[in-house]
Amino acid sequence: MRTFLYSLRQGLANLRRNWLFSVASIATVSACIFLFCLFYSIIANVRGIVYTAETTVGITVFFDKDADDVRKAEIRDAIISKGGVKEVVYTSADQAWEEFKTDYLGDDAEELSAAFADDNPLADSDSYEIFLEDIEDQESMASYISGLPGVREVNYANTVVSVLKSLNRVIYILSAVIIGVLVAVSVFLISNTISVAAAFRKRENEIMRLIGATDFMIRAPFVVEGLVIGLVGAIIPLCAVFFIYRRVMDYFMAWLSGFSSDAGLIGLVPLERIFPELCAYGLIFGAGMGFIVSFFTIRKHLKV
Amino acid sequence: MILLEDVSKTYQTGVRAVKDLDLRINDGEFVFVTGKSGSGKSTLFKLLTREITPEEGSIIVNDFDLDSIRRRQIPRFRRSIGVVFQDFRLLNDRNVYENVAFAQRVIGASGYEIRTNVPRMLKLTGLSHKYKNMPYELSGGEQQRVAIARALVNQPRVILADEPTGNLDEANTAEIMKLLEDINQMGTTVVVITHSRAMVETMHKRVITMDKGRIVSDSGALQPRGGSVVLPEDVKSRQKRRIIRRRETL
Numbered sequence: 001m002r003t004f005l006y007s008l009r010q011g012l013a014n015l016r017r018n019w020l021f022s023v024a025s026i027a028t029v030s031a032c033i034f035l036f037c038l039f040y041s042i043i044a045n046v047r048g049i050v051y052t053a054e055t056t057v058g059i060t061v062f063f064d065k066d067a068d069d070v071r072k073a074e075i076r077d078a079i080i081s082k083g084g085v086k087e088v089v090y091t092s093a094d095q096a097w098e099e100f101k102t103d104y105l106g107d108d109a110e111e112l113s114a115a116f117a118d119d120n121p122l123a124d125s126d127s128y129e130i131f132l133e134d135i136e137d138q139e140s141m142a143s144y145i146s147g148l149p150g151v152r153e154v155n156y157a158n159t160v161v162s163v164l165k166s167l168n169r170v171i172y173i174l175s176a177v178i179i180g181v182l183v184a185v186s187v188f189l190i191s192n193t194i195s196v197a198a199a200f201r202k203r204e205n206e207i208m209r210l211i212g213a214t215d216f217m218i219r220a221p222f223v224v225e226g227l228v229i230g231l232v233g234a235i236i237p238l239c240a241v242f243f244i245y246r247r248v249m250d251y252f253m254a255w256l257s258g259f260s261s262d263a264g265l266i267g268l269v270p271l272e273r274i275f276p277e278l279c280a281y282g283l284i285f286g287a288g289m290g291f292i293v294s295f296f297t298i299r300k301h302l303k304v
Numbered sequence: 305m306i307l308l309e310d311v312s313k314t315y316q317t318g319v320r321a322v323k324d325l326d327l328r329i330n331d332g333e334f335v336f337v338t339g340k341s342g343s344g345k346s347t348l349f350k351l352l353t354r355e356i357t358p359e360e361g362s363i364i365v366n367d368f369d370l371d372s373i374r375r376r377q378i379p380r381f382r383r384s385i386g387v388v389f390q391d392f393r394l395l396n397d398r399n400v401y402e403n404v405a406f407a408q409r410v411i412g413a414s415g416y417e418i419r420t421n422v423p424r425m426l427k428l429t430g431l432s433h434k435y436k437n438m439p440y441e442l443s444g445g446e447q448q449r450v451a452i453a454r455a456l457v458n459q460p461r462v463i464l465a466d467e468p469t470g471n472l473d474e475a476n477t478a479e480i481m482k483l484l485e486d487i488n489q490m491g492t493t494v495v496v497i498t499h500s501r502a503m504v505e506t507m508h509k510r511v512i513t514m515d516k517g518r519i520v521s522d523s524g525a526l527q528p529r530g531g532s533v534v535l536p537e538d539v540k541s542r543q544k545r546r547i548i549r550r551r552e553t554l
Contacts, residue, residue, distance in 0.1 A: 002409075002412055002413075002414065002415075003412050006409055006410075006412075203393060203395070204395055206393070207393055207395070207406070208410045209382070210353060210355075210382060210387050211382065211383070211387075211406075211407045211410055211411065211454075211458070212379045212380065212381075212382035212383035212384075212410075212411055212458065213379060213410035213411060214376075214379045215376075215379075217410055217411075217412070
């Protein structure tokens with residue numbers, strides 16, 4: 001405990017002494033973790049949209065005109081036996097017509113539909129809607145279903161899937177590159193700060209060495225310094241992200257309310273769900289980087 | 305006890321600073337190591353503090369065999385010696401009390417120990433009234449007394465002083481030597497490395513003179529003050545092995 005308090009005091013004194021280097025290191029770590037949080041949020045939201053798509057966008061299967069109920073049941077069984085199917089929903093022609101009226105005819109539904117009387121314009125539009133476990137399997141499942149006897153047409157949102165997939169990949173690569181560069185800069189700056197602190201305390205460390213201080217006692221203040229740089233460098237961007245995310249979310253939801261029909265598909269991951277994850281990763285990232293860099297830098301500088 | 309046997313040290317530059325050094329200093333002795341610049345005095349000091357290691361020979365200080373000492377045991381060894389330098393090596397951002405307490409803090413001493421030992425050392429070195437002063441507010445002699453208090457506070461068995469009066473005038477030199485003599489009277493072994501023949505001659509202590517890395521004279525060799533010295537078992541066996549090796553060579 002005494003050693004810990006001594007190291008803590010000396011570590012903070014180091015920070016105060018080289019405040020300019022300390023501020024530069026904290027700023028770089030902050031920038032690094034801010035970008036990490038930013039990209040993490042984007043990736044998490046894209047994943048959220050993909051998840052929504054997985055649960056709401058399905059494959060629609062239309063049947064041949066002469067397909068009877070037995071044939072339709074065989075198609076259903078063949079689809080389920082392929083695996084990876086979460087749900088198969090049958091929509092009859094009458095249900096399809098009702099949904100069409102509600103979705104597209106709006107207030108004029110009564111008037112316009114009266115013209116069709118009992119003649120259902122979607123008479124051959126009874127269908128299966130198939131929801132898969134993984135949206136990425138849609139393409140292969142669609143091509144499988146197309147080959148089944150009695151199937152007239154297969155519709156699926158392949159554009160949505162491929163766009164989401166490539167968008168996620170681009171963001172992932174971009175974030176990895178930018179964060180990688182920033183981690184390198186942070187490592188360099190923290191290492192520099194610790195080196196300067198070691199130079200400042202060269203005489204003190206020499207005396208400590210000759211008096212009989214242990215390696216741990218000599219190194220601990222520098223590790224504390226690195227740890228504080230990492231932690232402060234993580235806390236600042238996390239606070240910023242907390243407020244920015246909330247503002248963006250309010251703005252986005254207000255903007256989205258103008259497009260009510262698509263609002264179900266495009267929604268942001270709630271702050272309460274994403275922020276604890278960001279805090280955990282940000283603090284581990286910051287503290288870990290500070291600890292590791294300072295530990296190895298001081299090993300290089302102090303021959304005990 | 306300090307025991308050196310056949311110790312040689314050559315620096316990377318090729319300079320052979322110490323050659324075949326044999327030396328024994330018993331507990332409680334006061335010894336001067338003197339010689340001209342480049343005679344190997346400072347190398348001997350560094351060997352005794354284990355800042356450097358010899359290529360040949362063995363060194364034993366306070367029962368620690370510096371040849372085979374493990375890295376993690378070095379701090380424990382260094383706590384058994386106190387070091388004093390010509391340039392004092394005080395921390396200028398801390399006052400007298402904190403400079404002395406520093407030596408206790410870095411070895412993890414308790415607050416109670418620090419509050420007890422530091423005032424005692426300041427009293428011993430005559431600095432009690434200056435405990436709040438910063439090092440730069442003190443004279444050279446006072447700064448050296450702070451350094452001695454810091455070296456003593458962890459109660460070492462040996463004090464090693466490298467040119468402790470090198471930066472001091474005559475009056476301060478006499479004061480510091482008197483202080484070191486008092487410390488020696490209390491039972492601590494004192495080894496003072498100096499090039500000042502005048503100071504050595506006034507003290508009437510054992511004098512080891514070095515030249516070109518060798519001991520050329522020793523006024524008190526083989527005259528232990530504290531009776532016969534019991535050597536650790538491993539030292540005895542190593543000595544035996546060395547004697548056998550020499551016989552075989554002859």
